[in-house]
Amino acid sequence: MVVKKKVKKAVKKIVKKSAKKPVSKNSEKIKAKSIGKVSHFFDKISVVVIELTDKLKVGDKIKIKGSKTDFEQEVESIQIEHEQVKEAKAGQGIGLKVKEPARVNDLVYLVE
Numbered sequence: 001m002v003v004k005k006k007v008k009k010a011v012k013k014i015v016k017k018s019a020k021k022p023v024s025k026n027s028e029k030i031k032a033k034s035i036g037k038v039s040h041f042f043d044k045i046s047v048v049v050i051e052l053t054d055k056l057k058v059g060d061k062i063k064i065k066g067s068k069t070d071f072e073q074e075v076e077s078i079q080i081e082h083e084q085v086k087e088a089k090a091g092q093g094i095g096l097k098v099k100e101p102a103r104v105n106d107l108v109y110l111v112e
Contacts (some may be wrong), residue, residue, distance in 0.1 A: 010022065032063055032109035039064050039093065041102050048102045057087040064098065066106030073099050 035056055040049040048064070056062070056075065062071045078085050079095040088094045 015096070019055050023105065031112040033112065034048050035062070035110045036108040038064065038066075038102050038106040040102055040104060043101060046098055048096050050096055050108050052088055052090050052092050052094060054090050054110070055087060056094070061111040063109040063111050064100075064106050065109065066103050069100070069106045071098075071100045071103050072111060076110055 033054065035054040036050045036052040038048050039051045041047075042049075050056075056076050056078065058078060060075045061072060062075055064070075075096065077097065078088050080088060080092060082095075085094075
């Protein structure tokens with residue numbers, strides 16, 4: 001009886017340890033840098049307003065991540081006050097056409 005309990009305890013310990021290990025040590029990691037936050041989403045035209053904390057330019061790849069949102073896309077155009085620009089700086093609010101719905105307070109990352 002005592003031996004069975006010790007074996008069960010040892011097996012549980014091993015199972016717990018193996019469950020905590022990552023699937024692969026060399027799993028692909030995407031480097032991303034936070035560059036802003038979504039402050040508004042216009043659903044009919046699928047445009048987000050992003051308050052930037054770092055620069056962003058046309059051609060950059062971004063990731064928008066939130067509790068229900070998670071997608072990547074390339075920046076095709078940026079608008080500030082309804083005018084097209086090629087680059088925006090930290091502190092600016094920009095309009096950006098997105099391919100999927102986003103939500104207020106979703107974080108925006110620059111994918112490297």
